[in-house]
């Protein structure tokens with residue numbers, strides 16, 4: 001039946017979008033009516049679907065295929081004109097962002113819980129992106145959440161599942177579903193930004209590369225771009241076939257979850273360059289022979305070298321980073337004489353800066369880097385920009401890093417995560433520090449002196465909107481800093497993130513082991529927050 005039917009429904013608690021859309025245990029998303037309640041709340045928040053075009057796709061995790069069918073039926077019943085869907089329901093987050101922009105769609109629904117594990121007992125997620133290709137801003141996610149509290153009906157069709165395995169158009173009701181190759185348009189965009197000939201020559205000269213797709217969505221993209229178009233040998237892409245459970249791993253490109261790749265580059269005969277991406281393809285980890293590049297350093301190095309790639313040859317308008325990201329990029333922006341912006345965590349805050357032409361490159365300490373080519377962070381894009389820079393500078397990754405530090409100084413940096421902490425305890429840690437902030441400036445902690453302490457609030461320079469309570473900052477004399485905030489992407493208890501940074505100028509010691517360089521700040525954080533005492537955790541679960 002292609003006549004829309006209206007079904008009654010009662011609201012679900014907690015359908016509140018977090019840092020990047022709604023994330024819950026897969027079993028929660030599978031509750032009868034759960035996806036429907038959230039999707040109808042989205043459609044109502046954007047004033048309906050009549051005549052609109054949406055891009056729909058996901059990272060291929062468990063329940064991706066079923067949720068897409070639900071969304072397509074509802075979009076058709078709500079009057080949408082067209083949905084552009086990746087073949088097999090697959091689209092990386094940056095590729096979805098690109099399609100929204102290229103096809104001038106009204107928005108997109110992206111199914112992903114990103115770096116969180118997938119499977120029936122793991123995590124699922126859904127987020128809405130607006131017409132600029134970027135994650136919906138807080139005004140929209142707020143309206144969606146308000147709708148979820150009172151939703152009483154949804155509209156759908158009673159049609160069988162569509163076959164999304166073949167390219168072409170199908171029509172459930174009056175809406176056209178266009179199944180597209182998920183890779184083609186994205187790969188074409190990459191060719192406009194980078195010097196593929198130079199990268200091809202680098203690879204042909206024996207420069208060895210490994211890319212770990214972590215059994216997630218970037219596999220097909222990396223096979224096509226790195227192996228087919230750039231001529232890297234077969235086997236360059238590891239774990240390149242997307243699996244619904246990501247091979248039971250955490251598709252999180254960091255030294256913990258991508259340890260085999262890190263071990264490989266640290267070995268005698270390891271590759272010259274290696275990288276990994278996450279579940280939905282928007283994150284990246286960069287490694288060189290013998291070195292791990294922190295995401296904060298990666299942003300700074302890319303900002304300093306982007307002009308070497310054709311797409312950025314005109315130079316950068318500005319650089320933006322999330323507040324917890326190290327201030328290494330700020331030093332580059334200062335030297336280049338370009339704008340520098342500090343935003344709250346989450347890519348949605350970069351959208352206005354990119355749209356207004358204020359920032360060209362953006363980055364987050366959580367392995368996210370991107371540019372104004374789309375409105376999401378982009379894992380493979382970062383890999384290609386690095387390769388382009390390496391092809392032009394003809395230096396090793398380690399030498400490029402060393403050269404960078406010798407020019408700008410080094411921002412030693414690490415993030416310590418305490419995961420699945422009981423919510424009450426996590427709140428007690430945060431509230432304890434909040435209560436102290438005002439009295440901290442001028443006091444001594446674990447041998448350091450506090451210069452400033454505050455709760456970060458962001459005034460968007462483009463639309464004037466204000467976002468408060470975006471993390472606690474303690475700045476120490478000499479340029480060190482500790483930041484603390486609670487994660488907005490977890491699905492179990494609370495995750496406390498502690499971000500540690502220490503600046504050493506170019507003439508100082510640039511070769512200290514990172515955790516050792518930050519040890520004093522760790523002690524200061526404990527003295528200030530009693531985090532480990534309150535949570536009973538002796539160690540962080542993850543250090544990146």
Ligand code: VG1
Nearest residue numbers: 019020114346347364366487488489
């Ligand atoms: C985390 C990261 C943040 C990132 C977000 C979404 O958020 O810290 O930098 O933008 O994940 O990335 P939180 O609130 O857990 O710290 V992804 O690749 O999960 O879409």
Ligand code: CO
Nearest residue numbers: 114278280282
């Ligand atoms: Co992601």
